[in-house]
Amino acid sequence: MSAPMISLQGLSGTTVFDQSPARAKSGGCASSSCGSSAKPHEMDSAVWEKIKDHPCFSEEAHHYFARMHVAVAPACNIQCNYCNRKYDCANESRPGVVSERLTPDQALRKVIGVANEVPQLSVLGIAGPGDACYDWKNTKATFQRVAKEIADIKLCISTNGLALPDRVAELAEMNVDHVTITINMVDPRIGAKIYPWIFYDNRRYTGVEAATILHERQMSGLEMLTARGILTKINSVMIPGVNDEHLIEVNKWVKERGAFLHNVMPLISDPAHGTHYGLSGQRGPKAMELKALQDRLEGGAKLMRHCRQCRADAVGLLGEDRGQEFTLDRLPDKVTYDASKRETYRAVVARERGDRLAAKSEALGMVKTAGSGKSLLVAVATKGGGRINEHFGHAKEFQVYEASPKGISFVGHRKVEQYCLGGRAEDKSLDGVISTLEGVDIVLCARIGNCPEDRLKEGGIRATEAYGYDYIETAIGALYAAEFGSEPLAATA
Structure with missing residues (x-):
C-alpha cells in the first residue's frame, strides 16, 4: 500500500505533505500534540506559544504559516529617504506599496475572505502604508472588528516608533503581543542622513533635532513593550556607507x-521607485555584504534572516504574495467566517512538525559526525513546508542555508526573476539567477533541466534534484556528510 498523501487547498494551489517513511525518515507521530515538540529546548514555553505560528517571529513557523497585511493606515508622521508610499501599484513588492486602501469594515471582509481560503493564515498585521500607531483610529478599529470575528488570529503591527509610546497601553489591552519597530540608528547624526523630517506634537522637525526626538521615542517605546511582555522585532535597513557599520551599535x-529579534534587511534602491535614495544613486548592499554584516552581529540580539520586506497589503507565505487574488472586487459583499480549513490544516502541521524535527536532529548528527571544519552554502528551491519541492525554473527566490561545524542554519533568501515562464526559458533571466546565487556552492531543487544545470556549473555552482521532496535539513545533512565525510557526493539525478 502506498504512503498517504495529505493535501490541503492552500497558497500554491495544493499544499501536499508526503508522509512516506522514505521521505520523512522519522518515527512518525500519532497526535497533533507533536506541534509542541518543535519548541527549541532553550526557549521559554510561554514565548514559544506566542511565536510558534507566527511566520515573522519564527524561522521554523515561516515554512508553514502565512500572514496578511491590511492597508488601513495610510497616514505617516516621518519621511524616510528609502520610502515612497505608492497606492494602486500591483507590480512592486516592497514596503509602503498597496493596490487598495481599506476602511476597517472593508478590512474585516477581506480578512474573513482570506481566512476562509488560506488555511495557513495565522497573523493579521497592519504595516501601513503609513504608520499603524500614528493612524491609530483605523488601526484600532480594524483590530477590534477582526478579533471579535476570528478570536485565534494573532494581531501584529509595524511602526516607526515615533507615536508608539502613546499606544503601548492600548496594544496590551487588545492582546497585541507582537510589534515590529523600524530602528535604523541610535546616533541622531546618522539619523539625519536617513530621515529628512518628522512630524511630532503638531510640529515638523528636521535634521539632527528630528532624529534625536525619533531616537528617544523609539527607545522609550521598546522599553515599554518589553516591560509589558510584548515581543518586539526590530527592523533595520542596511544602507551602505550610511549606517551599515553603525548597525552593530x-x-x-x-x-x-x-x-x-533584530532583522537587518537590505536597502531597496531603484530610480523607478521614486525614493530619494533611488533617485540619488544610493546603492543597496550585495547579498554577500548583507550576510557578512549579519554574521558579525551573531552573539548580539537574535537575528531574523527570513524577512521578505513585504508590501503593506501582502497575503500568503513569506516569499509569496496572493494579494491580487483577494482585492475587494473579488470578494463577496457578505462573508461568514468558517474555521474548518484552518483547524484541519493546523492538525496536519502539528504532525509534520514533529516528523521534521526528528529529521532535522538526524541531519545535524550527520554534519557533526563528518568532523569537518569547513562550511557549505546551499540554495534551496521550495514552495514551503520545509521541503525541496520547487522546480528550478519556477523559483522566484531561493532559501539559503549554511552547513558548518556549528550545524545547519538558515542565513537568508535570494530573490530572482523566474527563469521559466509559460514553458519558455529566458537566457537573460538565467544570467540574473546565476549572479544572484553568488557564493552558493550547491542548489537543491525538485527538478532542473540540463541547460540551466550546465550553465550553473560554468558559474561554479553545482545543482541536483536528487533530494527532491526531502526535508531541507535532511538533504543538506546528507550533502555535507558526502562532501566532507568518507562517502562520495550524490550524483545529480
Missing part, C-alpha cells in the same frame, strides 16, 4: 532593551 542597544 544598533544591535547592542536593542538587545539591552529587550528586543526579541
Whole structure:
C-alpha cells in the first residue's frame, strides 16, 4: 500500500505533505500534540506559544504559516529617504506599496475572505502604508472588528516608533503581543542622513533635532513593550556607507532593551521607485555584504534572516504574495467566517512538525559526525513546508542555508526573476539567477533541466534534484556528510 498523501487547498494551489517513511525518515507521530515538540529546548514555553505560528517571529513557523497585511493606515508622521508610499501599484513588492486602501469594515471582509481560503493564515498585521500607531483610529478599529470575528488570529503591527509610546497601553489591552519597530540608528547624526523630517506634537522637525526626538521615542517605546511582555522585532535597513557599520551599535542597544529579534534587511534602491535614495544613486548592499554584516552581529540580539520586506497589503507565505487574488472586487459583499480549513490544516502541521524535527536532529548528527571544519552554502528551491519541492525554473527566490561545524542554519533568501515562464526559458533571466546565487556552492531543487544545470556549473555552482521532496535539513545533512565525510557526493539525478 502506498504512503498517504495529505493535501490541503492552500497558497500554491495544493499544499501536499508526503508522509512516506522514505521521505520523512522519522518515527512518525500519532497526535497533533507533536506541534509542541518543535519548541527549541532553550526557549521559554510561554514565548514559544506566542511565536510558534507566527511566520515573522519564527524561522521554523515561516515554512508553514502565512500572514496578511491590511492597508488601513495610510497616514505617516516621518519621511524616510528609502520610502515612497505608492497606492494602486500591483507590480512592486516592497514596503509602503498597496493596490487598495481599506476602511476597517472593508478590512474585516477581506480578512474573513482570506481566512476562509488560506488555511495557513495565522497573523493579521497592519504595516501601513503609513504608520499603524500614528493612524491609530483605523488601526484600532480594524483590530477590534477582526478579533471579535476570528478570536485565534494573532494581531501584529509595524511602526516607526515615533507615536508608539502613546499606544503601548492600548496594544496590551487588545492582546497585541507582537510589534515590529523600524530602528535604523541610535546616533541622531546618522539619523539625519536617513530621515529628512518628522512630524511630532503638531510640529515638523528636521535634521539632527528630528532624529534625536525619533531616537528617544523609539527607545522609550521598546522599553515599554518589553516591560509589558510584548515581543518586539526590530527592523533595520542596511544602507551602505550610511549606517551599515553603525548597525552593530544598533544591535547592542536593542538587545539591552529587550528586543526579541533584530532583522537587518537590505536597502531597496531603484530610480523607478521614486525614493530619494533611488533617485540619488544610493546603492543597496550585495547579498554577500548583507550576510557578512549579519554574521558579525551573531552573539548580539537574535537575528531574523527570513524577512521578505513585504508590501503593506501582502497575503500568503513569506516569499509569496496572493494579494491580487483577494482585492475587494473579488470578494463577496457578505462573508461568514468558517474555521474548518484552518483547524484541519493546523492538525496536519502539528504532525509534520514533529516528523521534521526528528529529521532535522538526524541531519545535524550527520554534519557533526563528518568532523569537518569547513562550511557549505546551499540554495534551496521550495514552495514551503520545509521541503525541496520547487522546480528550478519556477523559483522566484531561493532559501539559503549554511552547513558548518556549528550545524545547519538558515542565513537568508535570494530573490530572482523566474527563469521559466509559460514553458519558455529566458537566457537573460538565467544570467540574473546565476549572479544572484553568488557564493552558493550547491542548489537543491525538485527538478532542473540540463541547460540551466550546465550553465550553473560554468558559474561554479553545482545543482541536483536528487533530494527532491526531502526535508531541507535532511538533504543538506546528507550533502555535507558526502562532501566532507568518507562517502562520495550524490550524483545529480
